[in-house]
Amino acid sequence: xxxxxxxxxxxxxxxxxxxxxxxxxxxxxxxxxxxxxxxxxxxxxxxxxxxxxxxxxxxxxxxxxxxxxxxxxxxxxxxxxxxxxxxxxxxxxxxxxxxxxxxxxxxxxxxxxxxxxxxxxxxxxxxxxxxxxxxxxxxxxxxxxxxxxxxxxxxxxxxxxxxxxxxxxxxxxxxxxxxxxxxxxxxxxxxxxxxxxxxxxxxxxxxxxxxxxxxxxxxx
Amino acid sequence: xxxxxxxxxxxxxxxxxxxxxxxxxxxxxxxxxxxxxxxxxxxxxxxxxxxxxxxxxxxxxxxxxxxxxxxxxxxxxxxxxxxxxxxxxxxxxxxxxxxxxxxxxxxxxxxxxxxxxxxxxxxxxxxxxxxxxxxxxxxxxxxxxxxxxxxxxxxxxxxxxxxxxxxxxxxxxxxxxxxxxxxxxxxxxxxxxxxxxxxxxxxxxxxxxxxxxxxxxxxx
DNA sequence: ACTATTTTTTAGACTAACTTAAAAATATAT
DNA sequence: ATATATTTTTAAGTTAGTCTAAAAAATAGT
Numbered sequence: 262x263x264x265x266x267x268x269x270x271x272x273x274x275x276x277x278x279x280x281x282x283x284x285x286x287x288x289x290x291x292x293x294x295x296x297x298x299x300x301x302x303x304x305x306x307x308x309x310x311x312x313x314x315x316x317x318x319x320x321x322x323x324x325x326x327x328x329x330x331x332x333x334x335x336x337x338x339x340x341x342x343x344x345x346x347x348x349x350x351x352x353x354x355x356x357x358x359x360x361x362x363x364x365x366x367x368x369x370x371x372x373x374x375x376x377x378x379x380x381x382x383x384x385x386x387x388x389x390x391x392x393x394x395x396x397x398x399x400x401x402x403x404x405x406x407x408x409x410x411x412x413x414x415x416x417x418x419x420x421x422x423x424x425x426x427x428x429x430x431x432x433x434x435x436x437x438x439x440x441x442x443x444x445x446x447x448x449x450x451x452x453x454x455x456x457x458x459x460x461x462x463x464x465x466x467x468x469x470x471x472x473x474x475x476x477x478x479x480x481x
Numbered sequence: 482x483x484x485x486x487x488x489x490x491x492x493x494x495x496x497x498x499x500x501x502x503x504x505x506x507x508x509x510x511x512x513x514x515x516x517x518x519x520x521x522x523x524x525x526x527x528x529x530x531x532x533x534x535x536x537x538x539x540x541x542x543x544x545x546x547x548x549x550x551x552x553x554x555x556x557x558x559x560x561x562x563x564x565x566x567x568x569x570x571x572x573x574x575x576x577x578x579x580x581x582x583x584x585x586x587x588x589x590x591x592x593x594x595x596x597x598x599x600x601x602x603x604x605x606x607x608x609x610x611x612x613x614x615x616x617x618x619x620x621x622x623x624x625x626x627x628x629x630x631x632x633x634x635x636x637x638x639x640x641x642x643x644x645x646x647x648x649x650x651x652x653x654x655x656x657x658x659x660x661x662x663x664x665x666x667x668x669x670x671x672x673x674x675x676x677x678x679x680x681x682x683x684x685x686x687x688x689x690x691x692x693x694x695x696x697x698x699x700x701x
Numbered sequence: 702a703c704t705a706t707t708t709t710t711t712a713g714a715c716t717a718a719c720t721t722a723a724a725a726a727t728a729t730a731t
Numbered sequence: 732a733t734a735t736a737t738t739t740t741t742a743a744g745t746t747a748g749t750c751t752a753a754a755a756a757a758t759a760g761t
Contacts, residue, residue: 267718288739301719303740308717320726320739351596364588370581376571487748508709521749523710528747540709540757704760711754720745728737 262312266367269336271295271305272314275323276333285322334398335374340366341387342377348388349381355388355439356430389430390421390440390477405477408456408468411446418443421477429475436466444478482532486587489556491515491525492534495543496553505542554618555594560586561607562597568608569601575608575659576650609650610641610660610697625697628676628688631666638663641697649695656686664698 264272274294278286288306292299310317314329325333343365347353353361375396378384385401386392392400405420419442422429433439437460447465448457454470468476484492494514498506512522530537534549545553563585567573573581595616598604605621606612612620625640639662642649653659657680667685668677674690688696 265717289737297718298720299739300721300741304718347593351593351600353592353596357592361588361590361593364590365585368581368584370584372573372577373567373571373581376573380571485747509707517748518750519709520711520751524748702761706757706759708757709755712752713750715750716748718746721743723740723742725740726738728735730735731733 264312264314264332268305268309268312268314269332269367271302271309272325272329272333273336275315275325276330276337279324285324287322291323331398334394334400335396336366338394338396338398339368339374341391341393342374342381342384344387344389345381345384345393346377354430354434356427356434358388359425386421386440388440389425390419403479405479407474408444408446408458408476408478409470409473411456411478411480413446413448415480416443416445417478417480419476420479422475423477424475429472432472433476436468437461437464438476484532484534484552488525488529488532488534489552489587491522491529492545492549492553493556495535495545496550496557499544505544507542511543551618554614554620555616556586558614558616558618559588559594561611561613562594562601562604564607564609565601565604565613566597574650574654576647576654578608579645606641608660609645610639623699625699627694628664628666628678628696628698629690629693631676631698631700633666633668635700636663636665637698637700639696640699642695643697644695649692652692653696656688657681657684658696 271291274291275286278290278294282290288299288302291306292302295302306315306317306323309315309323309329313326314332316324316326340362343362344355344358347358347361348355384393386403390405392403394400403420406417407423411417419438419440421440422433438444442461445459445462446456447459450456450467454473455467456473457465457467460466491511494511495506498510498514502510508519508522508526511526512519515522526535526537526543529535529543529549533546534552536544536546560582563582564578567578567581568575604613606623610623610625612623614620623640626637627643631637639658639660641660642653658664662681665679665682666676667679670676670687674693675687676693677685677687680686
């Protein structure tokens with residue numbers, strides 16, 4: 262049974278929404294994620310349901326079947342592996358790779374994914390710190406906390422971002438807050454909820470609330 | 482102006498036919514190359530013509546405009562660069578890469594192509610010996626002749642194939658007639674138009690007419 | 702030059718994916 | 732509990748790309 266490019270994107274959207282919200286994806290949530298009308302979503306839901314890729318009860322939201330979830334995680338796997346390729350091998354920066362990987366994730370070839378994975382030395386995380394699922398769809402879990410939730414004195418290293426926007430990634434580049442950078446929380450300012458941190462054991466920097474809410478740190 | 486995946490494939494087909502036949506591509510030739518009906522081709526011709534990607538006069542055949550040709554050669558460039566990547570970096574064999582490259586050639590990103598080209602050290606030929614056009618669409622020309630047209634005593638090295646079928650490529654692998662292999666024509670048999678050749682200065686082998694017609698050799 | 706064959710185009714219809722507008726079902730609020 | 736608001740679905744229509752069957756144009760044979 263053939264699955265189209267478009268159907269793949271819907272499955273990915275449904276996976277993302279379910280993961281975020283922890284409940285079935287609503288028609289509106291999907292239409293917003295896909296930038297299409299709610300009517301188009303209802304239409305597509307029928308097709309995906311006919312192909313037993315989703316569970317669907319009208320007015321009740323959508324969840325993925327085993328097969329639908331397998332397709333979605335495989336897309337995520339390919340997307341993130343290609344991102345690693347683009348950054349590690351072709352020297353793109355982490356804020357440039359999403360759109361290209363969005364296309365590359367649809368390339369169909371089991372062997373290609375396996376070889377690429379091997380070529381990249383079986384990476385477990387992509388350039389933004391997001392886990393790369395294995396061929397069975399299992400994600401590595403990393404203990405990580407938002408910088409926001411740290412207490413003064415606690416240390417850790419930058420392992421990921423919550424916000425994947427280009428502007429945020431470029432901001433982090435300027436601040437030299439790339440993945441793997443050691444940080445220590447020095448001081449919390451109640452006034453504007455900003456934080457003063459020590460970057461790389463040498464530079465001090467004050468970060469806004471918004472930044473602290475979007476930066477994942479692994480405690481050590 | 483957006484050009485679809487399908488439109489790109491039509492442009493590539495038209496380029497290929499014009500190149501082979503040296504004259505405008507007929508509706509039937511295109512429908513045969515694309516595995517679609519002649520009616521579908523007529524339809525698509527109108528669309529491509531509206532987008533000024535082809536010159537079209539009804540019942541007269543189709544030629545590419547400058548812009549159409551530029552798109553076609555750029556697709557070929559991407560296709561062949563990806564083939565080099567798959568063979569050189571991911572260790573695919575030359576008979577496995579066509580289908581995957583057929584998908585990869587549609588990935589849209591100027592920067593990606595440039596970086597890939599650089600990463601592969603600016604190759605001028607793909608794994609089948611076909612020339613890779615540069616960013617302006619210029620193909621390197623290599624003096625090559627079919628083994629068929631050699632005289633006994635003449636020597637050269639294998640530089641390409643006319644027939645790109647999996648079976649032929651696998652046959653060549655078995656015979657150790659890969660790109661770069663030195664060969665010498667020892668004897669021509671008029672009876673069945675077969676040829677006895679010396680491979681790699683050590684092994685003798687008789688090749689059928691069909692093989693000799695499909696193997697490009699650079700004389701030396 | 703006229704008939705026969707081949708090639709190309711037109712006509713009409715299908716599917717996937719999309720839209721807007723209206724109707725129906727569900728959820729919320731007083 | 733009923734009115735209001737929100738969400739979802741249905742209805743009807745569009746576009747790209749495809750098809751088959753029939754018509755029209757071009758080519759070829761005697």
